[in-house]
Amino acid sequence: MLTIALSxxxxxxxxxxxxxxxxxxxxxxxxxxxxxxAPNSTYQSNLNHLLSSLSSxxxxxxxxxxxxxxxTRDPSYGLFLCRGxxxxxxxxxxxxxxxxxxxxxxxxxxEAVIWYDECLLRYSNRSFVGTMDQDPRIFLGNxxxxxxxxxxxxxLAVTMKAAAAEAxxxxxxxxxxxxxxxxxxxxxxYSLVQCTPDLSSSDCNLCLDIAIGNLxxxxxxxxxxxxxxxxCNVRYELYPFFNQTASSPPSSATxxxxxxxxxxxxxxxxIVGPISVSIALFIFGFCLLRRSKKKNKYNLTNKENDGNxxxxxxxxxxxxLPRIEAATRSFSFDCKLGEGGFGEVYKGTLLNGQEIxxxxxxxxxxxxLGEFKNExxxxxxxxxxxxxxLLGFCFEGEEKLLVYEFVPNKSLDYFLYDPEKxxxxxxxRRYKIIEGIARGMLYLHEDSRLRIIHRDLKASNILLxxxxxxxxxxxxxxxxxxxDQTRGNTSRIVGTYGYMSPExxxxxxxxxxxxxxxxxxxxxxxxxxxxxSRFYQSDGDHNDLLSYAWKIWKEGTPSEFLDPTIxxxxxxxxxxRCIHMGLLCVQENPEMRPTxxxxxxxxxxxxVTLPVPQQPVFSGITETDIPIGDLKSKKSTSGSTPLxxxxxxxxxxxxxxx
Numbered sequence: 295m296l297t298i299a300l301s302x303x304x305x306x307x308x309x310x311x312x313x314x315x316x317x318x319x320x321x322x323x324x325x326x327x328x329x330x331x332a333p334n335s336t337y338q339s340n341l342n343h344l345l346s347s348l349s350s351x352x353x354x355x356x357x358x359x360x361x362x363x364x365x366t367r368d369p370s371y372g373l374f375l376c377r378g379x380x381x382x383x384x385x386x387x388x389x390x391x392x393x394x395x396x397x398x399x400x401x402x403x404x405e406a407v408i409w410y411d412e413c414l415l416r417y418s419n420r421s422f423v424g425t426m427d428q429d430p431r432i433f434l435g436n437x438x439x440x441x442x443x444x445x446x447x448x449x450l451a452v453t454m455k456a457a458a459a460e461a462x463x464x465x466x467x468x469x470x471x472x473x474x475x476x477x478x479x480x481x482x483x484y485s486l487v488q489c490t491p492d493l494s495s496s497d498c499n500l501c502l503d504i505a506i507g508n509l510x511x512x513x514x515x516x517x518x519x520x521x522x523x524x525x526c527n528v529r530y531e532l533y534p535f536f537n538q539t540a541s542s543p544p545s546s547a548t549x550x551x552x553x554x555x556x557x558x559x560x561x562x563x564x565i566v567g568p569i570s571v572s573i574a575l576f577i578f579g580f581c582l583l584r585r586s587k588k589k590n591k592y593n594l595t596n597k598e599n600d601g602n603x604x605x606x607x608x609x610x611x612x613x614x615l616p617r618i619e620a621a622t623r624s625f626s627f628d629c630k631l632g633e634g635g636f637g638e639v640y641k642g643t644l645l646n647g648q649e650i651x652x653x654x655x656x657x658x659x660x661x662x663l664g665e666f667k668n669e670x671x672x673x674x675x676x677x678x679x680x681x682x683x684l685l686g687f688c689f690e691g692e693e694k695l696l697v698y699e700f701v702p703n704k705s706l707d708y709f710l711y712d713p714e715k716x717x718x719x720x721x722x723r724r725y726k727i728i729e730g731i732a733r734g735m736l737y738l739h740e741d742s743r744l745r746i747i748h749r750d751l752k753a754s755n756i757l758l759x760x761x762x763x764x765x766x767x768x769x770x771x772x773x774x775x776x777x778d779q780t781r782g783n784t785s786r787i788v789g790t791y792g793y794m795s796p797e798x799x800x801x802x803x804x805x806x807x808x809x810x811x812x813x814x815x816x817x818x819x820x821x822x823x824x825x826x827s828r829f830y831q832s833d834g835d836h837n838d839l840l841s842y843a844w845k846i847w848k849e850g851t852p853s854e855f856l857d858p859t860i861x862x863x864x865x866x867x868x869x870x871r872c873i874h875m876g877l878l879c880v881q882e883n884p885e886m887r888p889t890x891x892x893x894x895x896x897x898x899x900x901x902v903t904l905p906v907p908q909q910p911v912f913s914g915i916t917e918t919d920i921p922i923g924d925l926k927s928k929k930s931t932s933g934s935t936p937l938x939x940x941x942x943x944x945x946x947x948x949x950x951x952x
Contacts, residue, residue: 318388319411322432322522325400329419337368337404337419344370344417345393352389354382356468357491359423370404372417375490378470379537380412388413409522414490416524425525426497428504431898432522433512436531442478443515449475449483450530451741454506457487458528462499467491469498472536481532489526501526503679507733510740511895611674611686613697618642618688622652641700649700650685654693663689670696673770676742680734682757682767698767702760706820707753716823716857721864723762724820728872729897730764731756735813736890738769739806746770747804751812752793753819792827796882807884813893814879818843821872823857840880840910847873847907871896877907 331337344362351358352374359373374392376385392408392415400406404419409432416422440446453473460471469489477483487505489498505521505528513519520529529535621642622629631639637656643649670687677683688695706727709715719727731751738746748755748769757765795811797803815826818839826839846855852870853861875896881887886908888896896902 316387318391318413320395321409321411321434323396323399323406323408324430324432325403326405327403329404330402331368331404332402335368336363336366337370340366340368340370341397341404341417344372345397348372348374348415349390349393352376352386356380356382356385359492361421361423368419369421370417370419371421371423372415373423373490373492374413374415375488376413377411377486377536378468378488379472379486384412389415407524409527414524414527422524424492424494426493426501427524428501429898430524430900431505431508433508433895433899434520434522435513436516436518438517439515440517440532446477446483447510447514447741449477450485450509451506453483453485454487454509454528454530457485458499458502458506461487461489461502462495464489464491464495464498469493472538474534474538477532482534483530483532484534484536485528485530486536487526487528490524493525498526502528507741508894508898510736511891511898514740514891611670613686613688613695615688615690615693615695617644618652618695618697620645621650625654649702651698651700653696653698655696666694669770672744676738676744676746676770678734678737678742680730680764680766681737681769682765701757701765701767703758703762705754706756706758706764707825709758710753710820710823711825713859717859719762719820720860721856721869724860725865725868725872727756727758727762727764728817728820729894731766731813731816732890732893732897734764734766735809736894738766739809739890744770745806747806748809748812749798749804750790750793751809751816752790753816753825756816792825795884797884805884806889807887810879810887810890810893811884813890814876814887815840817872817876817879821857821869821876822855823859840877843873843877844907844909847877867900871900871904874904874907877910878904880910881908882910 331341340362344360347360347362348358351360356376356378357374360371362370374389376388380388388410392410392413396406396408396415396417399408405417407414407416407430453475457471457473461469464470469491471487473483473485475483475485487502489501493501501523505523505526508521509519509528509530512521518529518531518533521527619625621644622640625638625640629640629642631641631651633639637654640652640654641649642652666689667687670684674684674686682701683699684696685699686697688697709719735748735751738744738748746769748766750768751766755767757767759765791799793812793815795804795808798808798811819826822839822843824839843855846852847870850870852866852873853864855873856864856869875888875893879887879893896904
């Protein structure tokens, strides 16, 4: 008894420090120095009232937003959000500490956000409650690497997606979810996502989607990482960092039998057990039989096509020819949108009113039915908000048709190079277009099931949706069209002069860094509103866009490079940074070009220091630089098609397990 009492006493003593108040774990803070206030000003008085209100409301709530003197000229708005699994007392301690801490770190700034492991505190002189804010973004990653990166990334993506969907469905009081998944016999993946509850379900889902999409940029292959944003945050680790009891829904326990019941639990188990096993065996056998029949019927030999969580099948993608002919009025000339090296494009409208774009592949394609179907199924599974979605296909007789979503606002070049229409692309919109293209290319290069090298990234292959958001088109066309290629070299140069990297244009060597070069050219075109292949300076010193960008960057005069139609609506810091980034992308040595993951990080975090570029010595391939037999001379019949296909567009995909 004495030993037990002593052990218990020691245990209680060892636990006592846990009950004492401890400072929350500081993560990061950002103070916006764009607007500041003077000591003893009206704003400081309002801010003090706001912070006091937040502290007092932390006694019973996990989230609270408030405003101080909203009707005056100098109002203050703020909120706090505690992690969904922490107790009320821990939440209160974190908020009270944060209220005092943030004014020490941000003494004169009107806008600040501070993150702790247990809570978030934020205030501003503008009303932001109910608004999804994705900037600033903070990336924190573990330094250790996982052992099986491909399998880990796949598990992480599925787990995070499920958690985000659950959090977005949360009510007005909570938008928080966790997930636990087994990675190996010795390792378990723990994931957590959370939005501020003032967001709508759609905004919460979008915010988490953006945060999860940023994980590869900071934490690819790492055993832990997190992305912090003002409106949401995500985190994963290979150890339990949250309270599983508080964050998980209660398990459904079998209710105890009533007192009047004469049937014992053992009897119930004896009856129900064999029945359950029989039903399970029947369902398992039925599924095996059905799967076997489908495999024999469609002869899908590509094993990489067996995604367990993907419902994309041949049946769901197959369009019959009469249906497409009805939609396009038998490929009427009035429905024709354009023509390129791979065939013609038509706009169609299905019976249910859905608008589609139909690509009618030329008859020189040599693929057979089985291979063609397999490639379509693989590419249809690639879904990202910055990619044009492949809806299906038709293969009947000599017809090979691809059915895409219809993107209404035509292509980027339709706006970018037109003196009148380019005014519709102000700087904020152009910056978002650059960001969207970068995210789409990152998905193709690193995050999709197929590692895809586009090989013809250019303005006419960037389509703009109804909200002017970019969608990359014609990725994966080489797989569908069976372009002649061997590994990393090709005997057929397929691309567009002005965008092709030196190593690809002159030697046929392509890689993800070839796409990075094209992206760099495209970024410089978006900034300047000028086409690289047609650029000419009247002073004669700079006959190409890249050397002119180099001159502007060296002189530190970004406004001179900017499209003159938008000089009144730009951020000099963003323009200068984008020119710098574009020059890094067009370095002659592929090894010196950044990856798309690094580019996304450059665009979303000003804390990243950009390396100094070297002067671009390769200023764009012209038609005369490429062997005549390698470059076709056909041209698109329309510069304003909602589904542009250029002559020389193609892409290469390499199949990797993910």
